[in-house]
Structures are given as C-alpha cells and as structure tokens.
Amino acid sequence: MPALKRAAIDEFFRRLCVANPHPQTELEYSNPYTLLVAVVLSAQATDVGVNKATRGLFALADNPAAMVALGEPVVRDHVKTIGLFKTKAANVIKLSQILLEKHGGQVPKRREDLEELPGVGRKTANVVLNTAFGEPTIAVDTHIFRVSNRTGLAPGKDVEAVEQALLKRVPKTYRLHAHHWLILHGRYICKARKPDCPACPVHDLCDYPAKTLAGE
Numbered sequence: 001m002p003a004l005k006r007a008a009i010d011e012f013f014r015r016l017c018v019a020n021p022h023p024q025t026e027l028e029y030s031n032p033y034t035l036l037v038a039v040v041l042s043a044q045a046t047d048v049g050v051n052k053a054t055r056g057l058f059a060l061a062d063n064p065a066a067m068v069a070l071g072e073p074v075v076r077d078h079v080k081t082i083g084l085f086k087t088k089a090a091n092v093i094k095l096s097q098i099l100l101e102k103h104g105g106q107v108p109k110r111r112e113d114l115e116e117l118p119g120v121g122r123k124t125a126n127v128v129l130n131t132a133f134g135e136p137t138i139a140v141d142t143h144i145f146r147v148s149n150r151t152g153l154a155p156g157k158d159v160e161a162v163e164q165a166l167l168k169r170v171p172k173t174y175r176l177h178a179h180h181w182l183i184l185h186g187r188y189i190c191k192a193r194k195p196d197c198p199a200c201p202v203h204d205l206c207d208y209p210a211k212t213l214a215g216e
Contacts, residue, residue: 012202064099
C-alpha cells in the first residue's frame with residue numbers, strides 16, 4: 001500500500017476532527033494513577049471488560065497507597081475476569097509500591113520512569129503521557145497498526161515503525177488527538193474482518209483494494 005500524500009493526510013485528519021472534535025479514551029479513570037492502572041490491565045483485554053473490573057476496584061483504591069493497602073489477593077479478585085489477571089494484579093501492586101517509594105505516590109511524567117514500572121511498556125507509557133499529561137504521543141495498538149497500513153496513512157512493518165511514521169506524517173495541529181481518532185476509527189469503522197467502508201468519512205482518501213460496499 002503506497003503512503004498517502006501530505007494533502008490527503010491533512011484532509012484525513014480534518015474529517016476525523018469534524019466528526020469527533022474531542023476524542024477521549026473509553027477506559028474509565030479519575031486521575032493519572034487510575035488511568036495508568038487501567039491501561040496496564042487493558043493489555044490483551046477490551047476496554048469494556050476492564051471498566052467492569054475497575055469500577056469496584058477504583059471505588060476502594062484510587063491511589064497507590066490505598067491499592068497497596070488492599071493487597072494483591074483483593075486486587076486479583078477484582079480483576080479476575082480479565083485475561084492474565086494474576087500477573088496483572090501483581091504488577092498493579094508492584095508499580096504502586098514503586099510509585100510510593102520513588103515518586104512520592106505520583107505518576108511520573110517522564111517516559112523513562114514510566115517504562116521502569118512493572119507491566120508498563122512503550123505503548124502504555126504513550127497512552128499515559130498523551131491522555132493524562134497532554135503529550136502529543138501516539139500509542140500504536142493493533143487498531144492503529146491496521147489503520148495506518150491499510151489506508152496508507154503511515155505504513156510500517158512493526159508497531160515502532162508505524163509510530164515513528166505517524167509522528168513524522170501527522171500534522172502538528174492534529175497530533176495531540178491522533179491516537180484517539182485512529183483507535184476509535186479502527187475499533188468501530190476500519191475493523192479487521194469487515195471494515196465499514198460505506199460509513200467511513202475518509203473512504204475516498206484510502207486506496208484499500210478490498211473495500212466493502214453498502215449492503216454487504
């Protein structure tokens with residue numbers, strides 16, 4: 001798939017912006033800490049499933065000290081409906097302890113500090129930096145990887161290549177919200193098995209050869 005030209009990229013994001021001027025994550029959170037925990041729990045899980053699990057958990061503990069006080073068994077019981085829940089519960093307790101010991105109970109704003117936390121990789125750090133702290137980062141998940149390659153927006157062989165391509169190609173005007181626009185586009189319109197091309201606001205900018213037609 002050839003990469004889109006600059007004018008097409010500008011129009012691509014202009015339309016996504018018109019359709020959804022203020023895109024937001026679908027994870028439920030109340031502060032940077034609960035966002036961090038939710039994103040850690042969301043690996044290989046749906047936002048809907050994570051939200052169901054965290055409503056009760058965050059009602060009991062919305063800060064590192066309270067989470068550590070709950071203890072790993074209680075956390076594990078709250079998130080047992082999520083895949084890999086035992087490992088994730090352990091990571092939530094460990095990262096909470098590190099936040100208390102090294103960061104005064106606050107979520108750090110530096111990528112390097114975030115990536116040192118258990119269960120936090122580059123994608124999770126990017127989500128926290130973008131959503132909690134307003135950094136123009138782009139976290140490439142399976143949806144964004146698919147949309148970027150399928151449309152020609154930012155082709156790349158792996159997630160890091162796509163991330164770097166997006167950072168170069170997305171206009172600065174739209175970079176802050178690009179992550180959310182693309183993930184929502186991939187989740188609800190440019191779906192993996194059957195993209196809803198007739199409902200796509202950027203269908204004419206995309207050269208995907210297997211576009212679906214109305215009524216399919």
